[in-house]
Every structure is written in C-alpha cells, then in structure tokens.
Amino acid sequence: MVTLAEVARHAGVSASTVSYVLSGKRPISAATRERVESSVRTLGYHPNAGARALASSRSNIIALMVPLRTDMYLPVMTEIATAVATAARAHGYDILLLTGDEGPEAVRRIEGSALADAMILMDVELDDGRLPLLRAATRPAVLIGLPSDPDGLHCVDLDFAAAGAACVEHLAGLGHREIAVVGEAAAVYERRTGFAERTLAGLRGRAAELGLRLLHRPCEGSYAAVAATLSRIVDERPGTTAFVVQNEAATDPLLALLRQSGRAVPEDVSVVAVCHEQVAARASVPLTSVAVPAREMGRRAVERAVALVEGRGADPEAVLLAPQLTVRASTARTPADT
The missing domain is CATH 1.10.260.40 (lambda repressor-like DNA-binding domains)
Incomplete structure (x- = not known):
C-alpha cells in the first residue's frame, strides 16, 4: 500500500x-x-x-440528489449521475445517492447531519422548493440545472434556451415555416422543470422572431402516446414540414410512425432533436441534434463542489454550456424548395 x-x-x-x-x-x-x-x-x-x-472534520462524501421519476428520460439522468460519481472519485470523494422525491426534506437531512460535505442537485424546477434552504445552508451546494432566479446559487447546465433557438434557426434556414414540437410529458411542464421550460421558451422566442408558426404538444415517450400526438399535430397543422423532439424517448417511435404514414425523413419532413449524442447517431435515420453534454455537466458540477468544500470556490454563478448543433441525415430543405 x-x-x-x-x-x-x-x-x-x-x-x-x-x-x-x-x-x-x-x-x-x-x-x-x-x-x-x-x-x-x-x-x-x-x-x-x-x-x-x-483530521479534517470532513466526510469526503458528496450527496447527489437525483429524483428518479417515470416521466423523465432516465438514461441521460443516469449518465449525469455516473459522471458525477466518476469525477468525485477522481477528487477523492464518494457519492451518497438520494433518489427519492423528498424535496426540501432531503436538503434538511444533509444540512443537519455530517453525512456529506456538499450537495449536488438535479431535476431542478424553475421555482424549486429546495432553493430557500440551499441559500441559507452552511454546506456548499451546486445545481445541475437553472432555476428562474439563480441569484446566490452555483449552477451548471446546458443553455437549453439557446438550444431551442438553434433548432429553430436550423430549420428556418432550410425553408421550414410550420414546425411542431414533440415535447416532454405533461407532468414535466406542470412541475415547471427548468430544462423543459427553457427549451420551449427558446423555441417559441426564436420562432416568433423569424415569423414561423410553432405548435407545441406534450407527449409521453410510449409508442401509443407518440402516435396519438402525431395524429393530433397532423390534424391541427397539416402543413407541418418539420418536427423538433424534446422528449428523447419519443425519437424512435416518431421516426417509425412517420415512415408508416408515408412521410419520408428528410424528403417530406425534417426532424431535429435535443437529446443525447448516441440517441441521435443511432436512430433509424441519424438525427440532426443538439447534444445534452451529460458528462461535462457532471464533471463541472463536481469540480465546483470540491472547490467550495476546499475553500477555493468563486462567487455564485450560473455556468451555461453553449449548445452544439450537429447536422445529420434527418433534415433537408422543404419539399417546395427542392
């Protein structure tokens, strides 16, 4: 040894x-x-x-709060959690994983004990009930996510508003004027989950600036739910020539359903997704996408938490990672322009 x-x-x-x-x-x-x-x-x-x-009065443990919900796409959440655990181990820290939907009670439990030196929180809502406790806590905390008021908080996240805007800009550049958004499950918006709300705000804002028509419909990730959502979109906006998929679980069902209905991708309709890189690259039609940088988000959150624990932390700030849109085979100019 x-x-x-x-x-x-x-x-x-x-x-x-x-x-x-x-x-x-x-x-x-x-x-x-x-x-x-x-x-x-x-x-x-x-x-x-x-x-x-x-010797240090520390536990050398970081508490990771990641509520596991059935309406969320768990592979991305799991990759972020794995990145957090890997980065923490590299810095000599272990992870205490809290997966229950405890809300503020979990913060109180960690703050009132010697279980962990710092907290990292995921699944952040715009008006998250944990925020007042975090601002008053003595233990450092880092959010992987961005609330509506990040003042006094350490946050790391993808700039989801810019990601939504990038999707619209790409489709507009190809001549698309009617865009439909296959969104997250309705419960995700009802909780005002930050990444979903900010992506939608970016989509809507840029579409309005460019004079495009944009229709948003929440959607569960099952095949049946995607089929019902697609049918509704076609009925309401038969002139739709492009889709933006925000719910990663819906990407494969949507591509299959478009193919079954006789709509070729990208000859008849284009599809863009905000999703994990592997989901986009391995789809039946490789998807033009904005990647969710799960590993980078996890690593940066750990680095900030460790710096705070060790007295090397900077002032609270929101670090937003710039979106990167990768063009693949699922987008093309509108049929009218070809």
Missing part, C-alpha cells in the same frame, strides 16, 4: 505539503499542487478515509 511519505518523495516535497494539498488546509502554489496530484495519480495513493475525516 502506497504511503503519504512515498508520495512526498516522488513529488519532491515534504510530507506536510502533501497533507496540505490533500486537505486544503493551507494554500499551496498551483505548480506544487499539480506535482503532488500527479504523484498521487501515478502511485495510486488512497488516503485512509477514517483518518482523513477525523
């Missing part, structure tokens, strides 16, 4: 310097910190968790 003294010799520093780098008790120059951290990784050093907790 590698010892702290061996790490010190490898890095060419004193044992106390290694200890300070690991505990964050004293400021250490960036160059020295990088040298020590490199030696830790190279040698595979793992501090004794019990001794470190006693």
